[in-house]
Amino acid sequence: MDMTHTPLFRTKAYVGGQWISAKSGHTVPVDNPATGEIIGHVPDLSGADTRAAIIAAEEGLSRWRETSAAERADLLLRWNQLILDNAEELAAIMTLEQGKPISEARGEIQYGASFVRWFAEEARRVYGETIPAPTADRRIIMLKQPVGVCAAITPWNFPNAMITRKCAPALAAGCSIIVKPSELTPFSALALAALAERAGIPAGVFNVVTGMPQEIGAELTGNPTVRKISFTGSTKIGRLLMEQAAQNIQRVSLELGGNAAFIVFEDANLDAAVAGLMASKFRNGGQTCVCANRVLVHAKIYDAFAERVSEAVKALQVGSGLSGDVTIGPLINGAAVTKVREHVEDALDKGARAVVGGRSHPLGGRFFEPTVLTDAGWDMRLAQEETFGPVAPLFRFETEDEAIRMANNTPYGLASYFYTNDLNRSWRVAERIEVGMVGLNTGSVSMEVAPFGGIKQSGIGREGSHLGIEEYLATKTFHIGGIS
Numbered sequence: 001m002d003m004t005h006t007p008l009f010r011t012k013a014y015v016g017g018q019w020i021s022a023k024s025g026h027t028v029p030v031d032n033p034a035t036g037e038i039i040g041h042v043p044d045l046s047g048a049d050t051r052a053a054i055i056a057a058e059e060g061l062s063r064w065r066e067t068s069a070a071e072r073a074d075l076l077l078r079w080n081q082l083i084l085d086n087a088e089e090l091a092a093i094m095t096l097e098q099g100k101p102i103s104e105a106r107g108e109i110q111y112g113a114s115f116v117r118w119f120a121e122e123a124r125r126v127y128g129e130t131i132p133a134p135t136a137d138r139r140i141i142m143l144k145q146p147v148g149v150c151a152a153i154t155p156w157n158f159p160n161a162m163i164t165r166k167c168a169p170a171l172a173a174g175c176s177i178i179v180k181p182s183e184l185t186p187f188s189a190l191a192l193a194a195l196a197e198r199a200g201i202p203a204g205v206f207n208v209v210t211g212m213p214q215e216i217g218a219e220l221t222g223n224p225t226v227r228k229i230s231f232t233g234s235t236k237i238g239r240l241l242m243e244q245a246a247q248n249i250q251r252v253s254l255e256l257g258g259n260a261a262f263i264v265f266e267d268a269n270l271d272a273a274v275a276g277l278m279a280s281k282f283r284n285g286g287q288t289c290v291c292a293n294r295v296l297v298h299a300k301i302y303d304a305f306a307e308r309v310s311e312a313v314k315a316l317q318v319g320s321g322l323s324g325d326v327t328i329g330p331l332i333n334g335a336a337v338t339k340v341r342e343h344v345e346d347a348l349d350k351g352a353r354a355v356v357g358g359r360s361h362p363l364g365g366r367f368f369e370p371t372v373l374t375d376a377g378w379d380m381r382l383a384q385e386e387t388f389g390p391v392a393p394l395f396r397f398e399t400e401d402e403a404i405r406m407a408n409n410t411p412y413g414l415a416s417y418f419y420t421n422d423l424n425r426s427w428r429v430a431e432r433i434e435v436g437m438v439g440l441n442t443g444s445v446s447m448e449v450a451p452f453g454g455i456k457q458s459g460i461g462r463e464g465s466h467l468g469i470e471e472y473l474a475t476k477t478f479h480i481g482g483i484s
């Protein structure tokens, strides 16, 4: 499927309402993870190019912050509708550059659009407060105002939804924003820019800069005009950006790595638990920050659960995401394949058994076999590190306290899941597990209505829900004295 000549497949960066090249003329190639073929090039913008984008965003802000909430809401709703009207083309572009199965890409477009609609509605409900003054001659009002020029640095694994989850609340709040998508998946971001332009979102309000990240990131975090950095990606880069943002005391929102525990207690509904694990673990081939990374199974049901999971994993179809029946696409790049292979080999060396898969797929390239490992141990790398691939390691436990202790034994704290029908245990586990999001008898926690985010080294701040817009609002206390 050649998407490179479709209207939304853009090969220029979008700054100040213009489609631009890098001043240097340099470009970055983008490949198709399923084949390794180059699908196109995007401008490799420099620090100076990024400075120009910041100036454009500042000009965009001056107009945008004066628009009414109703006007911003209407424009966001128009953008939302254009995204939905062009969902098939957006999904095909995503699968071409990211590799996920087309059915999942279609799902992400709907998920991404849901944030645009949600924050179009939130735009009109940014309320301030009046505060009872201590003296009769004073009035106190709390105003909510846009933070200003913002920057969003986003990952390759959800190249549409991670942009709208940041940009929709920013625009709803009256901010302008500069998006730096992953150099691995820029075309989804540029397609969103084309639709923002078509929706009538004014020049400079929504900008997309492309290229290698270091120089662009240094300018975005080093330029005092940028008042807010919103990042989704690895904890390593999140830490770096937080350090860089400190120089100008920029506000930061960080959605970072995870190491989710998926706990199956002895009284769990096994069919539901298997379905939940398949949904959590193998979505996007396991390249998801909230996916189950460690599967803790009570000893009493371990063998039965392992057998059922193995049957379900054997039914997964590996191949190019553009093929309709495929449920597991390629990993994003060679480094990802190496990391997954190393995790599996380390586990096998330390006593795990591969009851399904366990090696690169016969298709070769970036395809890896969906894998189930039994007898997983806490000394294995995949217990401590985020695998970010289609590998389900099954760990045994005997007691509830042991399961919670092991689940919490990680520097991360993004999401966890557990299956039980015991009401008292449900509350004990939900309250004691150290994460930002926990699912009981469900393998999914990601939707626009609910706060998304982590604790510990999984991040700072919340996206989505009624909390998401607060990340792009500043509070101003307005005191009026001398009233008689």
Ligand SMILES: NC(=O)C1=CN([C@@H]2O[C@H](COP(=O)(O)OP(=O)(O)OC[C@H]3O[C@@H](n4cnc5c(N)ncnc54)[C@H](O)[C@@H]3O)[C@@H](O)[C@H]2O)C=CC1
Pocket (backbone or CB within 6 Å): 153, 154, 155, 156, 157, 158, 180, 181, 182, 183, 213, 214, 216, 217, 218, 232, 233, 234, 235, 237, 238, 240, 241, 255, 256, 257, 258, 288, 289, 386, 388, 414, 458, 459
């Ligand atoms: N908590 C969450 O919602 C999510 C967390 N992640 C985590 O991110 C990792 C995988 O995603 P990746 O895209 O590989 O993460 P990554 O951290 O390498 O890249 C994320 C973004 O940061 C940019 N970046 C990299 N180095 C930079 C620098 N020096 N300055 C400025 N920007 C820079 C990249 O170009 C990309 O746009 C995994 O650890 C995963 O768990 C990914 C997606 C969502």
Ligand SMILES: O=C(O)[C@H](O)CS(=O)(=O)O
Pocket (backbone or CB within 6 Å): 155, 157, 158, 161, 162, 232, 255, 287, 288, 289, 290, 445, 446, 452
């Ligand atoms: O990038 C990710 O992993 C996303 O945050 C996961 S989700 O929001 O699509 O579940």
